[in-house]
Amino acid sequence: MRPTTKDLAKAAGVSLATVDRVLNGRSGVRDKTVRAVNEAIERIGFERNQVAATLARQRAYRFAFALPRSGDEFLEEIIDRIREFDKAGRAEMVEADVIRLDDRDPHRTARTLSRLSPEDIDGIAIMAPETPQIRDALLRMRERGIRTIPFVTNQQEDGGEGFVGIDNRGAGATAGRLMGRFIGPAAGSIVVLTETTQSRDSLERRLGFDGVINRDYPDLTILPTLETHGDPGRAQHVLRNALHSHDDVVGLYFMGAEARIPIEVARALGATEGRVTIAHERTPATERALRTGELDAVIHQDPGHLVRSAIRILRAKCENRATLASQERIRTEILIAENV
Amino acid sequence: MRPTTKDLAKAAGVSLATVDRVLNGRSGVRDKTVRAVNEAIERIGFERNQVAATLARQRAYRFAFALPRSGDEFLEEIIDRIREFDKAGRAEMVEADVIRLDDRDPHRTARTLSRLSPEDIDGIAIMAPETPQIRDALLRMRERGIRTIPFVTNQQEDGGEGFVGIDNRGAGATAGRLMGRFIGPAAGSIVVLTETTQSRDSLERRLGFDGVINRDYPDLTILPTLETHGDPGRAQHVLRNALHSHDDVVGLYFMGAEARIPIEVARALGATEGRVTIAHERTPATERALRTGELDAVIHQDPGHLVRSAIRILRAKCENRATLASQERIRTEILIAENV
DNA sequence: CTTGCTTTGAGGTGCGCACCTCATCTATCT
DNA sequence: AGATAGATGAGGTGCGCACCTCAAAGCAAG
DSSP, X not given: OOOOHHHHHHHHTSOHHHHHHHHTTOSOOOHHHHHHHHHHHHHHTOOOOHHHHHHHHOSOEEEEEEEESOOOHHHHHHHHHXXXXXXXXXXXXXXXXXXXXXXXXXXXHHHHHHTOOTTTOSEEEEXXXXXXXXXXXXXXXXXXXXXXXXXXXXXXXXXXXXXXXXXXXXXHHHHHHHHHHHHTTOOEEEEEEESOXXXXXXXXXXXXXXXXXXXXXXXXXXXXXXXXXXXXXXXXXXXXXHHHXXXXXXXXXXXXXXXXXXXXXXXXXXXXXXXEEEEESOOHHHHHHHHXXXXXXXXXXXXXXXXXXXXXXXXXXXXXXOOOHHHHOOOOEEEOGGGO | OOOOHHHHHHHHTSOHHHHHHHHTTOSOOOHHHHHHHHHHHHHXXXXXXXXXXXXXXXXXXXXXXXXXXXXXXXXXXXXXXXXXXXXXXXXXXXXXXXXXXXXXXXXXXXXXXXTOOTTTOSXXXXXXXXXXXXXXXXXXXXXXXXXXXXXXSOOOXXXXXXXXXXXXXXXXXXXXXXXHHHHTTOOEEEEEEEXXXXXXXXXXXXXXHHHXXXXXXXXXXXXXXEEOTTOHHHHHXXXXXXXXXXXXXXXXXXXSSOOHHHHHHHHHXXXXXXXXXXXXXXXXXXXXXXXXXXXXXXXXXXXXXHHHHHXXXXXXXXXXXXXXXXXXXXXXXXXXXXXX
């Protein structure tokens, strides 16, 4: 039989109450006693039974996802996966909720976050831009005892607090490699389209993309990144302009998280015909475009995996456990028509 | 608060003992009573607390993976993931073990399986060829109350019992598409190498591969599949012969699960230079080859995902629960040097 | 009606732990 | 020495359910 807290108490020569104090990080225990208990844990190979611990808590783990209010199909996919997890998770005493943040107003976002209490929530995964207000709000939440983790959109890596999402530089490099190989021996230029070049994700993807193309495909020229700001009219305008002023465009790279608008615009302009076109994130729009041949490849991160990984990591933090690194690495997936 | 069995008993107008009988499928309950309880479950939205249920069982869930005795790096990866899960799973009262099967002798395999008792094991994931003896052994295990699921290597889909693994036809098609696109406008022939053409997996992959190449790349010719039988000498012999008799080989497709030998042989012959080369499954050997450029792409299924998915499905079967379909679909991943 | 079988109820036990209270003990300071 | 604060022990409760026993009730056939 596996050792229980009772065995641990005996092995450490202390009472169950003290074992409880040490295991759950309560105050009022001498360092020496803490060490004695920890030594006994090692010695007898004690491992807390998480099933019993969860039941004894008498409340479910409550996790939240703080997501931007604006967002298109990829965000919807993520929200669907959160709801799905929540539904299935209740039987396991884990709840997952969505909090929408006003991403235009960092102060308001910070205020929303500061209202969260450890009474209501055990941990939170946050998709938000990197601003001082938000960094500050995160710090204060952690002080209050709420576990946090950056989600999809990275925050500056300050405390090694983990991050759930892909390596965007690698994702850009992956797109670049496919672009180069799919174009083959032809020479020409590549149009890059995104919502905004301001975000860290965009910057990193572009860096990775440029790195591969510039090094390995000297016959290809990457044009300056065009911005859509999520506006179809503007998207159409900039894309049409680019195609007019460059008659040698052989590739299109839709770098942002929301490829729906670029795809629709490109379709209206007949821009994908004869050009290699690559986008990010599987959504209903990109999946359809892959099947029709308008898109040649999609670089993807699995939203279900993102959601479940964030929850597993937050939960492990609550329980002072390590996670399975192999399970939490979010893969940069390549999708083509044959494996969507 | 969520309804408990107590609430359910009251709502159904029966005792706790009867609720227990119905929930755990024990005998000696009239149909009418069963219906009354099920109706009450729907009405009040009862959902069993799996945490409490697991604790009350007073024993961990025990799952096993029945794997062939022969196998190379990919099998090792799977075993590593099983051990890893087992280690982490003990705190959650889930254990995972490995049973090696003598894959040369179906009778012995069947005998090994028939010795397993529901006392020792709750469910088993099986990677084994499709033979009458094995099919029979599986059937009898299920009758004894052990849950089973085919793993990586598919069994004939008889009872819709689920399957953990990729769609091999789709995987072959994916390889075919990448082969066609990477080769580009060049014409020539493609060498296909595998361990044995007898296995269902090989057949399906070849079907998918042929489908794409024959339809969309008329300038490419696929040569008859060469067999290595896991023997480096033989592999070298057949590959060298093929390259001698065809001076227009532009692509190599290593179709089997163990690409290590083909890669080493191709390296010795300098066969990958100037040819598009695609293999299956990420292993130390294929990962290295991707980085050196000997391989252009690897079609992969994640071993960690395979293992955890099998366990989740088996467990759900034990608890009479549904699984999250979105989580259990094993993806056919494409790996290139940039996203390994 | 009795006999024998099936169905149901009532009640208890324990899983391993979190969380709580209160009493006792120990070290430190004045 | 006594006062004070901190450290520890002893013991209890309950989480929601599985699993068990035994008695009682229902039901069918003869």
